[in-house]
Amino acid sequence: MNFEIPKKFNTLINQAQQVAIEVFRPISRKYDIAEHEYPVELDMLASIMDGMNDGDLSGGAGAAKLKQENNSTDTASIRNGSNMATVLGLTELCWGDVGLALSLPRQGLGNAAIAAVANQEQLERYKNTWAAMAITEPDAGSDSANITTTATLDGDDYIINGEKIFITAGGRCEAIVVWATLNKSLGRAAIKSFVIEKGTPGMELVRLDKKLGIKASDTATIRFENCRIPKGNLLGNPEIDTQKGFGGVMQTFDNTRPVVAAMAVGLARASIELTQSLLKSSGVAADYSTAINNSLACEAELYRMEADLEAARLLTIKAAWMADNGLPNSKEASMAKAKAGRTANQVTLKCAELCSTVGYDQSHLLEKWARDSKILDIFEGTQQIQQLIVARRMLNKNSSELK
Numbered sequence: 001m002n003f004e005i006p007k008k009f010n011t012l013i014n015q016a017q018q019v020a021i022e023v024f025r026p027i028s029r030k031y032d033i034a035e036h037e038y039p040v041e042l043d044m045l046a047s048i049m050d051g052m053n054d055g056d057l058s059g060g061a062g063a064a065k066l067k068q069e070n071n072s073t074d075t076a077s078i079r080n081g082s083n084m085a086t087v088l089g090l091t092e093l094c095w096g097d098v099g100l101a102l103s104l105p106r107q108g109l110g111n112a113a114i115a116a117v118a119n120q121e122q123l124e125r126y127k128n129t130w131a132a133m134a135i136t137e138p139d140a141g142s143d144s145a146n147i148t149t150t151a152t153l154d155g156d157d158y159i160i161n162g163e164k165i166f167i168t169a170g171g172r173c174e175a176i177v178v179w180a181t182l183n184k185s186l187g188r189a190a191i192k193s194f195v196i197e198k199g200t201p202g203m204e205l206v207r208l209d210k211k212l213g214i215k216a217s218d219t220a221t222i223r224f225e226n227c228r229i230p231k232g233n234l235l236g237n238p239e240i241d242t243q244k245g246f247g248g249v250m251q252t253f254d255n256t257r258p259v260v261a262a263m264a265v266g267l268a269r270a271s272i273e274l275t276q277s278l279l280k281s282s283g284v285a286a287d288y289s290t291a292i293n294n295s296l297a298c299e300a301e302l303y304r305m306e307a308d309l310e311a312a313r314l315l316t317i318k319a320a321w322m323a324d325n326g327l328p329n330s331k332e333a334s335m336a337k338a339k340a341g342r343t344a345n346q347v348t349l350k351c352a353e354l355c356s357t358v359g360y361d362q363s364h365l366l367e368k369w370a371r372d373s374k375i376l377d378i379f380e381g382t383q384q385i386q387q388l389i390v391a392r393r394m395l396n397k398n399s400s401e402l403k
Contacts, residue, residue, distance in 0.1 A: 003314070006080045009088050016089040019045060020096025025365075028097040031216035032368050036208050038172060039103055039216055046105040066112045066255040068323050083255065083323040087262040087316055094266030098372045099216030101263065108169045109133035109380075110177040112259070113193055113252045117236040126195060132173040133252075134164035134222060142385040144179065144250070145188035145399065149224065151180040151234075158194060158234065160202070160227040166379070170220025171208050174198055177235070178224070186240055188399075193235045193252075202227030213371035254333045257380050258319040261336040264344035264376040265313050271369050272305055275351040278358060298354050305347045312340035331393035338386035341377035348373040 005013070023045060031039050066082055093101040102108075110131025114122065140146040149162025160180055170176065175197045183190040196203055206221040231238070276286065284298060292300050315336040322329035348370040352359035359366040377383050392402050 003317075005088065005317075006084075008080070009085060012085055012089055013092055016092035017095075020092050020094075024093065024096030024100045028100065028216075028365060028368070029362070031097075031099065033215075035210060035215040036171075036218055038218075039100055042100065042104055046107075049104070049107070066259070066323075067115045068251060068255065068326060079324045080321065081324040083258065083320040084317070087258055087320040090259055091262045091266040091269075091313075091316075094263040095270045096266075097216065098263055098267055098376070099214035102168055102214060102217035103172070105172075106130045108173060109252075109256055110169075110173065110175065110195075112256045113177040114195070114235060116252045116255050117193060119236060122195075122232075122235060126175070129195075129197075130169070130172070130174045131195065132167050132169045132176045132220075134167045134170070134176050134178045136166045137162065137164060142382045145191070147179055147181055147191055148184070149178065149180040150184070151182055151192065151194060153182070153231070154228070156231050157228045158231060160194065160196065160224040160229065163206075163221070163223045165221045166209070167220045167222055168217055168379070170222055171205060171218040176203075176222065182238075182240060190240050192238070194229060195233045195235060196224070196227060196229055200227055200229060212374060213368070214375055250330075253380060254328075254330050255323055257333040257337040257386075258316050258323065258329075260376060260380045261312065261316040261319070261333075261340035264340035264373070265309065265316055267369055267373055267376065268305075268309050268312070268340075268344040268347040271348045271351040271366060271373075272302065272309065274364060274366060275354055275359075276302065278355050278364070301350060301354060305343075305350060308339075308343045309347065312336070312343045315339050331390055334381070334386040334389040334393075337380060338383055338390065341386075342383055344373040345377045 023041060027039065027041055031037060066086060090101060106128065108131050110133040111126075111129075113133050114126050114129075114131055118126065135144055135147070137147060137149060140148060147162075149160065149164065151158045151160050160178060162180060164176075164178065167176065175195050178194050178196055179191055180194060181190045182192055202225050204223045204225065206223050209219045209221065211219055279285070279298060279302075284296060286299055286302060287295070288303075290299075292303055295303070315332070319329050319332040319336040322332055348366070352366045352370045355364070355366055358364055359370075361367065381389070388402070392398065395402065
């Protein structure tokens, strides 16, 4: 085992760091205050990223390139590809600002869903499309199998009916990947994902939500009423397989949960680093040669937070590495997401506490990061759902056996 980050990613990491420092941090507070206002500063950056990804034959970095590699025919080969690149890049970007990272065009969760399950023709058709992902419903949250939005086959079209909430980039995107069921009586096996382009008749933007954090990113509610789309907009295989049907759709989460974990790692690191700097300016500097029980209380808290952050980082890198090498990573992806999401929330709140009034007011970004962190423990599956998935994998239980 080698825990060193491959040197080939140094350029990517450095570029992401520069974006975080020079683009994200200077406008972070601006778009935290101006909720729902589109960050126009990101347009040029998005174009640059598109060019970098299109020119990278190894897969590039970004949600549009996330996929599980098939490594079954070459067991001696070790890959560090698009999943690892995306995790490393987003860690740095979210050190700058989580909401802005979520607002990058053509890097949405819908793009990850397309990359995970689309066929080659669909990958080519949607490669330059900014896609959001619509899973959650008013009565179906963390348990995706309870989705009630329907897709009814009518000739050469599907008719979509239902309502989706909490859609990241739902107001700004060009298309939405919608999870819907082909037949409610067949349960989770009948759930498929469909690409619905903005402007399609029967698709209505109901509202944009006001949020606790990540305010630079828009979050939408969208209703579908007899929304007709071509059959070719169903991603992947239209056949209902009671053994594998839902698994193909769920593979999206195996790719994106390490990405959300990476976002949490970047945010937690930013909070710890700023807290260390603020404490040092007040005469409190970490002394790692001193036993923790002989340290100041605030120093001991920092040491514990650093240890938790490193554990979350290593879990995240492992889950991404497994995806790049074609290894089943559902358990590891959920472990990374659970650990990193909880760590980011606890770390940012503790850092705000340690810095007292400076951590609570808007003179620094600590209070904003504390607000931003909560969503990282919620979306892509809550803390409780991640722990349930890990338990199922470790005990070899299915969803009906362990609820």
